[in-house]
Amino acid sequence: MQVLRAALRVAAPWKNGGGVTREIAASPPGAGFDDFRWRVSMAEVRSDGPFSLFPEVDRILAVIEGRLALSVAGGGAFDLSPASPPAAFPGDAAATGRLLEGPVLDLNVMTRRGDVTGALERLEIHQPLVLRPFAGERVVVAASGPLLAVSGGPPISLARFDALLLEPGETATLEAARPATAYLAVFR
Numbered sequence: 160m161q162v163l164r165a166a167l168r169v170a171a172p173w174k175n176g177g178g179v180t181r182e183i184a185a186s187p188p189g190a191g192f193d194d195f196r197w198r199v200s201m202a203e204v205r206s207d208g209p210f211s212l213f214p215e216v217d218r219i220l221a222v223i224e225g226r227l228a229l230s231v232a233g234g235g236a237f238d239l240s241p242a243s244p245p246a247a248f249p250g251d252a253a254a255t256g257r258l259l260e261g262p263v264l265d266l267n268v269m270t271r272r273g274d275v276t277g278a279l280e281r282l283e284i285h286q287p288l289v290l291r292p293f294a295g296e297r298v299v300v301a302a303s304g305p306l307l308a309v310s311g312g313p314p315i316s317l318a319r320f321d322a323l324l325l326e327p328g329e330t331a332t333l334e335a336a337r338p339a340t341a342y343l344a345v346f347r
Contacts, residue, residue: 165320213250225263295347
């Protein structure tokens with residue numbers, strides 16, 4: 160189990176230059192926009208505008224803070240907030256975001272179409288939650304933290320927006336002193 164600290168993430172300009180993103184994890188490690196298999200990042204959206212195009216990539220977007228109207232060509236419209244389910248759409252479809260309540264902080268999961276599939280789920284943690292082993296990689300982001308992650312050794316403290324990377328077969332238990340929200344990205 161690898162701990163990915165939010166405080167160590169570096170802000171990078173969006174591919175289209177319209178905002179800032181912070182990569183949480185990517186496969187293979189160090190991959191760029193053109194050669195990742197999967198990628199998880201958080202983005203700050205401070206103004207209305209188009210999303211970057213990512214040919215042959217599928218995207219899943221969850222809003223962690225704020226509220227965003229997302230319009231996707233051929234894919235419909237989404238009203239995204241911390242209470243809404245994530246929106247899945249093709250990265251090569253023209254998409255535009257409009258701030259309804261901002262600024263917006265979003266969690267973005269991207270997978271290379273035909274190579275990897277991904278899923279994103281919001282977890283409400285009220286009692287210990289066991290993430291059992293399976294045959295893919297998982298990234299857990301502590302959105303409203305703090306959380307404790309337990310995996311056979313001493314508990315690991317996760318602050319707000321810290322993340323874990325679990326490899327195939329690894330298990331972890333998430334615990335919160337008070338109700339917390341986390342997001343689970345799964346890649347196969």
